[in-house]
Amino acid sequence: MRHTSHTTESILESIAEAYVSVDWDWRILHVNHEAERFLDKPLEDLLGKSLWDVYPDLVGTNAYYEYHRAMADRSAITLEEHSPRRGIWLELRGYPTEEGLAVYFRDISDRKHVEQALEESEERFRATFEEAALGIGHVAPDGRWLRVNQRLCDILGYTRDELFLRTNQSMSHPDDLHEELDLLSHLLAGDLSTYSIAKRYIHKNGAAVWVDVTMSVVTPRSGASRYLLAFVEDITGRRAAEEQLRQQFVLTRSLTDSTTEALFMMDTAGRVTFLNPAAEQLVGWDASTLVGKVLHDTVHYLKPDGTRNAMLESPLTAVFTTGTGVRNHEDTFIRRDGTFVPVLCANAPIIDPSGMIMGAVLAVHDNTERKRAEQAVRESEERYRHIVDTTFEGVWSYDEHSITTYVNGRLAEMLGYSPDEMLGRSIYDFVFDHDLALAREQFTERLDGSKDKVEARLRRKDGSALYYLSSASALSDSGGRRIVTAMISDITALKRAQSDLERAYDREHRISETLQRSLLIMPPRDGFRGLTIESLYEAAWEEAQVGGDFCDAFSVAGGKIALILGDVAGKGLAAAARTAEIKFTLRAFMRDTTSPSLAAARLNEFVCEAQTLPEQSDDMIVGLTLAVFDPKTGALEITVCGAEPPLILRASGPSEEAPASGLPIGAISGAEYDQITMQLNIGDTLLMVTDGITEARRDNVFFGYEGMIRLAAQARSFPALGQIARAILGGAQNFAGGRLQDDACLLLARRTMYVG
Numbered sequence: 001m002r003h004t005s006h007t008t009e010s011i012l013e014s015i016a017e018a019y020v021s022v023d024w025d026w027r028i029l030h031v032n033h034e035a036e037r038f039l040d041k042p043l044e045d046l047l048g049k050s051l052w053d054v055y056p057d058l059v060g061t062n063a064y065y066e067y068h069r070a071m072a073d074r075s076a077i078t079l080e081e082h083s084p085r086r087g088i089w090l091e092l093r094g095y096p097t098e099e100g101l102a103v104y105f106r107d108i109s110d111r112k113h114v115e116q117a118l119e120e121s122e123e124r125f126r127a128t129f130e131e132a133a134l135g136i137g138h139v140a141p142d143g144r145w146l147r148v149n150q151r152l153c154d155i156l157g158y159t160r161d162e163l164f165l166r167t168n169q170s171m172s173h174p175d176d177l178h179e180e181l182d183l184l185s186h187l188l189a190g191d192l193s194t195y196s197i198a199k200r201y202i203h204k205n206g207a208a209v210w211v212d213v214t215m216s217v218v219t220p221r222s223g224a225s226r227y228l229l230a231f232v233e234d235i236t237g238r239r240a241a242e243e244q245l246r247q248q249f250v251l252t253r254s255l256t257d258s259t260t261e262a263l264f265m266m267d268t269a270g271r272v273t274f275l276n277p278a279a280e281q282l283v284g285w286d287a288s289t290l291v292g293k294v295l296h297d298t299v300h301y302l303k304p305d306g307t308r309n310a311m312l313e314s315p316l317t318a319v320f321t322t323g324t325g326v327r328n329h330e331d332t333f334i335r336r337d338g339t340f341v342p343v344l345c346a347n348a349p350i351i352d353p354s355g356m357i358m359g360a361v362l363a364v365h366d367n368t369e370r371k372r373a374e375q376a377v378r379e380s381e382e383r384y385r386h387i388v389d390t391t392f393e394g395v396w397s398y399d400e401h402s403i404t405t406y407v408n409g410r411l412a413e414m415l416g417y418s419p420d421e422m423l424g425r426s427i428y429d430f431v432f433d434h435d436l437a438l439a440r441e442q443f444t445e446r447l448d449g450s451k452d453k454v455e456a457r458l459r460r461k462d463g464s465a466l467y468y469l470s471s472a473s474a475l476s477d478s479g480g481r482r483i484v485t486a487m488i489s490d491i492t493a494l495k496r497a498q499s500d501l502e503r504a505y506d507r508e509h510r511i512s513e514t515l516q517r518s519l520l521i522m523p524p525r526d527g528f529r530g531l532t533i534e535s536l537y538e539a540a541w542e543e544a545q546v547g548g549d550f551c552d553a554f555s556v557a558g559g560k561i562a563l564i565l566g567d568v569a570g571k572g573l574a575a576a577a578r579t580a581e582i583k584f585t586l587r588a589f590m591r592d593t594t595s596p597s598l599a600a601a602r603l604n605e606f607v608c609e610a611q612t613l614p615e616q617s618d619d620m621i622v623g624l625t626l627a628v629f630d631p632k633t634g635a636l637e638i639t640v641c642g643a644e645p646p647l648i649l650r651a652s653g654p655s656e657e658a659p660a661s662g663l664p665i666g667a668i669s670g671a672e673y674d675q676i677t678m679q680l681n682i683g684d685t686l687l688m689v690t691d692g693i694t695e696a697r698r699d700n701v702f703f704g705y706e707g708m709i710r711l712a713a714q715a716r717s718f719p720a721l722g723q724i725a726r727a728i729l730g731g732a733q734n735f736a737g738g739r740l741q742d743d744a745c746l747l748l749a750r751r752t753m754y755v756g
Contacts, residue, residue: 013032013033015032015034016034016106017034017104017105017106018032018034018035018037018038018039018104018105018106019031019032019034019035019102019103019104020032020035020039020051020102020103020105021097021099021100021101021102021103022051022100022101022103023099023100024071024099024100025050025100026050026051026052026100027048027049027050027051028046028047028048028049028050028051028054029047029099029100030047031043031046031047035105038086038105038107041054052064057085061081062079062081063079063081063092066079066092066094067094067101067103070094070095070096070101071096071100071101074096075096076093076094076095076096077092077093077094078091078092078093078094079091079092080092080108080112088107088109089107089108089109089111089112090105090106090107090108091105091106091108092104092105093105129147129149130149130150132149132151133151134151134231134232134233135148135149135151135152135153135154135155135156135211135230135231135232135233135234136148136149136151136152136229136230136231136232137149137152137163137168137229137230137232138218138227138228138229138230139168139215139227139228139229139230140225140227140228141188141226141227141228142167143167143168143169143170144164144167145163145164145166145167145168146164146227148160148163148164152232155201155209155211155232155234156171156201156203156204156209157203157204157205158204162204168230169181171201171202172199172200172201172202173199173200173201173202173208175200176197176199176200179197179199180197180199180213183195183197183215184215184228187215187216187217187228188217193216193217194214194215194216195214195215196212196213196214196215197212197213197215198210198211198212198213198235199211199213201232209234209236210234210235210236210238210239211232211233211234211235211236212232212233212235213230213231213232213233214230214231215228215229215230215231216228216229217229256276257276257277259276259278260278261278261363261364261365262275262276262278262279262281262282262283262363262364262365262366263275263276263278263279263361263362263363263364264279264295264361264362264364265350265359265360265361265362266295266359266360266361266362267358267359268320268357268358268359269294269320270294270295270296270297270311270317270320271292271293271294271295272290272291272292272293272294272295272298273291273359274287274291275287275290275291279364282333282335282341282343282364282366283298283299283333283334283335283336283341284335284336284337285298285299285336294311295362296309296311296314296316296317297311298334299333299334299335300314300316300331300333300334301334302334303332304332304340315329315331316329316331316345316347316362319347319348319349319357319360320349320357320359320360323349323351323357324349325346325347325348325349325360326345326346326347327346328344328346329344329345329346330342330343330344330345330367331343331344331345333364341366341367341368342366342367342368342370342371343364343365343366343367344364344365344367344370345362345363345364345365346362346363347360347361347362347363348360348361392410393410393487393488393489394407394408394410394411394412394414394468394487394488394489394490395407395408395410395411395485395486395487395488396411396427396470396485396486396488397483397484397485397486398427398483398484398486399481399482399483399484400447400481400482400483402426402427402428402443403424403425403426403427404422404423404424404425404426404427405423405483406423406485407419407422407423411488414458414460414466414468414488414490415430415458415459415460415461415466416460416461416462417461427439427443428440430458430459431458431459432457432459432465435456435457438456438699438700439456442454442456442700442701443484445701446472446474446484446486447474447482447484448474449474450704450706451471451472451473451704451706452471452701452702452703452704452706453469453470453471453695453702453704454469454470454471454472454700454701454702455467455468455469455470455491455697455700456468456470456700465492466490466492467490467491467492467494467495468488468489468490468491468492469488469489469491470486470487470488470489471486471487472484472485472486472487473485523535523551523552523553523554523747524553527553528553528555528561528631529631529753529755530631530751530752530753530754530755531561531629531631531749531750531751531752532721532749532750532752533553533563533721533747533748533749534720534721534722534724534725534747534748534749535551535553535725535745535746535747535748536722536725536726536729536745536746537549537551537743537744537745537746538692538729538733538740538743538744538745539743540692540739540740540741540742540743540744548566548567548568548569548570548575548576548578548579548622548743549566549567549568549579549690549692549743549744549745550564550565550566550567550568550579550582550583550745551564551565551566551688551745551746551747552564552583552586552587553747553749554587554590556590556591556594556628557591557594558594558630559630559631559632559755560594560628560629560630560631561628561629561631561749562590562594562596562626562627562628563626563627563628563629563686563688563747563749564583564586564624564625564626564627564747565624565625565643565688565689565690565745565747566579566582566583566586566622566623566624566625566643566690567622567623567624567643567690567691567692567743567745568582568620568621568622569619569620569621569622569623578620578622582603582607582622582624582665585603585606586599586603586624586626589602589603589606594628594637595628595637595675596626596627596628596637596638596639596673596675597639597672597673597674597675599626599639600624600626600639600641600662600665600673601671601672601673603622603624603665604641604663604665604666604667604668604669604671604673605669605670607620607622607665607666608666608668608669609669611666619666620666621642621664621665621666621667622641622642622664622665622666623641623642623643623664623665623690623691624640624641624642624643624664624665625638625639625640625641625643625644625645625646625688626638626639626641627639627646627686627688627749629680629686629749629751631751631755632754632755632756634679634680634681634682634751635677635678635679635680636648636677636678636679636680636686637675637676637677638658638660638675638676638677638678639660639662639673639674639675639676640658640660640661640662641662641663641664641665641673642662642663642664642665642667643664643690643691644688644689644690644691644693644694644705644708645657645658645659645660645661646658646660646686646687646688647686647687647688647708647709647712648678648680648684648685648686648687649684649685649687649712649713649716649724650681650684651681651682651683651684651685652683654713655709655712655713655716656678657709658676658678659676660674660675660676662674680749680751681751682751682752682753682754683750683751683752684750684751685716685721685724685748685749685750686747686748686749686750687712687724687728687746687747687748688746688747688748689708689728689744689745689746689747690742690743690744690745690746691742692732692740692741692742692743692744692745693708693728693729693732693740693744693746694707694708695741695742696732696733696735696736696740696741696744697736697741698735698736698737703732703735703736707731707732707735708728708732711727711728711731711732712724712728714727715727715728721748721750724748725746725748728746729744729746732744
């Protein structure tokens with residue numbers, strides 16, 4: 001028995017594990033050397049002692065309860081426990097014995113560290129796999145998805161479970177599948193270690209998703225089946241950007257080819273690397289010849305005076321060294337044929353991402369027309385200055401602060417000052433105190449762009465009144481200041497005689513009433529197919545209709561319709577007689593031609609010749625508007641002779657002023673007249689008025705053409721032409737205080753239908 005016990009102890013001492021046994025009362029019976037090393041106590045402090053008395057810190061631990069369970073159930077236990085006291089991990093195995101319980105334990109810290117490292121590695125792999133910006137998938141050789149990350153699900157629009165039911169091939173775009181299957185076969189055969197392909201997958205929503213796929217074969221060391229590792233990058237946005245860049249390139253090339261500005265690109269040596277068609281046309285060199293040449297040595301080496309133009313001294317080449325371009329640089333280039341061309345240049349450096357100057361781009365504008373225009377402006381300004389200084393009218397310029405900036409000699413003479421005495425003074429220094437409020441109102445309106453004629457008075461140096469009539473326009477100078485320039489006509493003598501003239505006019509007006517009425521036979525309202533006509537005449541004086549205003553409408557050759565509105569200068573019997581002569585002579589002329597400009601020219605010669613006859617007491621001047629309308633096409637040919645331009649009230653859209661003008665009939669023999677063509681659409685209305693409307697006056701302010709346009713815009717929605725005519729006439733009368741200063745005539749024509 002003693003031999004057996006000795007043998008047992010020898011065995012327990014020889015094993016690598018620590019061994020401790022306890023009896024049924026938990027007293028320690030055996031401790032081998034390995035256990036003694038772990039327990040850090042001598043044998044005499046252990047043997048025979050209660051395990052829980054020696055190590056009270058074990059009470060309540062997992063090991064404590066497991067030992068008791070093993071003792072009670074007589075069952076083996078195995079557990080792993082961390083020892084805070086020693087800072088190590090232990091593997092504990094307990095086995096029931098006849099004496100009580102045998103416990104084997106060993107240090108497994110190294111294994112636990114390896115396991116922890118492996119677990120952390122697995123966690124890092126899972127995190128890398130799941131949180132990667134790329135889609136990642138494991139694919140079976142037959143194309144089944146084995147494992148996918150969330151990014152791949154997001155790219156394709158499917159959940160993991162949905163992808164596991166699909167294959168890589170079934171989700172590929174049919175047009176891309178053949179190429180990928182060919183690469184896949186070479187990869188699986190070992191001919192390729194990896195491949196990359198730009199392809200399209202079909203998203204769950206049916207849309208094509210562009211991706212870059214990199215595929216490689218993975219053969220696990222464990223001997224498990226090999227699989228394919230797929231990295232999938234969504235490049236839909238990049239493809240869209242590339243397409244946008246391609247379109248931008250096409251657009252840029254289109255712009256450079258279509259722009260009228262000459263464009264050159266050069267390297268840092270000044271050699272041409274690109275030029276557009278406009279540049280070829282400017283210098284006379286084609287791109288195939290000029291590319292590679294130094295631009296300066298080809299088109300910029302000489303000055304117009306024949307001296308050499310050194311490249312290093314040219315402002316255009318400084319950009320290569322300083323990186324600073326020029327703008328609005330005036331220079332001269334030499335064409336291939338040796339002629340000089342004035343140019344306006346701007347250039348800028350081409351800089352790479354590192355900040356290095358790679359070259360420059362040069363934009364060149366042919367400055368020939370501008371130079372000619374500048375010369376013409378200088379000549380025009382000289383002529384203007386001469387005219388202004390010698391004109392019979394006064395010229396007055398003042399700025400936005402009412403300070404006089406220029407007066408001509410005539411204006412200074414009108415007011416009794418020298419020009420120097422007026423310069424720098426406020427215009428209000430020459431206004432009577434009673435007129436200051438009105439003067440300030442007129443000043444504001446002119447700054448805002450009003451061109452209405454103004455009649456008022458100024459205070460001369462001697463305190464007397466100068467009555468004047470003026471028109472003005474406001475422009476901005478090069479410094480941005482608003483400058484008003486007014487033309488001043490002295491009407492003092494006219495004002496004195498005005499009362500007598502009005503009385504004389506009234507007498508003559510009454511005498512010629514009967515003749516005037518005979519001339520005012522208005523055109524028929526519905527006498528022309530496809531066109532409705534309305535006319536309205538209003539005499540300046542209520543008691544008679546005497547004046548030179550008239551309108552007419554009649555058919556001419558080709559089914560066309562002539563529309564005439566005229567104003568013969570003068571009043572009374574003479575004006576009425578002239579009106580009749582003009583009206584019926586024009587009818588006769590337009591039987592021979594339907595061209596309004598030719599008819600106007602012929603009528604002008606007729607009137608000019610009539611003025612040379614002995615019985616002609618004074619000049620006959622006629623303001624006239626001729627319009628010939630083709631009801632088949634809607635074309636409207638218009639000639640204006642010293643009259644207000646017609647206005648077309650569009651059925652839809654803004655009103656449109658006819659851009660026509662010309663000299664009055666009878667002004668100059670041999671005058672030529674232009675005609676313009678406009679389109680009168682269904683529902684559009686042609687409006688023609690005499691100056692009795694636009695020159696309606698309130699105090700010293702004229703109603704103006706702009707006032708007539710405003711009234712027409714307000715009234716154009718009226719269904720009847722008569723309503724529009726009366727609204728315009730009534731508005732002018734209201735502006736003038738109920739009475740016009742001149743006779744007024746309106747002619748309106750509305751296109752109502754197509755005429756075949």
